[in-house]
Ligand code: SF4
């Protein structure tokens with residue numbers, strides 16, 4: 001598999017859930033409502049616009065707070081998959097947008113796994 005070729009399984013990829021931008025994933029009013037009590041923890045506000053909160057893996061590697069990385073199995077899962085924002089639902093695996101994400105970020109999940117592997121007890 002070349003780096004920008006989508007894998008069959010998003011759980012082996014995770015690239016589109018990495019971003020350093022605080023505006024990475026917009027959370028609409030409906031999205032926010034779906035998150036219920038978790039919204040406060042997961043959502044950051046910029047003015048009157050809401051976005052999924054971004055957290056650091058390292059100083060120069062950031063991801064959506066809802067992305068759960070399992071370093072032992074090398075897998076990536078959206079911890080709120082059933083309640084994820086509409087913008088995430090719209091990003092179809094294998095689509096042009098997916099390939100664009102991979103072209104820009106395919107190395108980030110690999111870097112995260114490498115970093116997290118060094119932190120495991
Ligand atoms: S949608 Fe594409 S970029 Fe996102 S995790 Fe799946 S294969 Fe990777």
Ligand code: SF4
Pocket residue numbers: 016017025052064065066067068077078079080081084085088
């Ligand atoms: S909400 Fe889930 S699918 Fe959307 S960017 Fe965050 S981890 Fe990825």
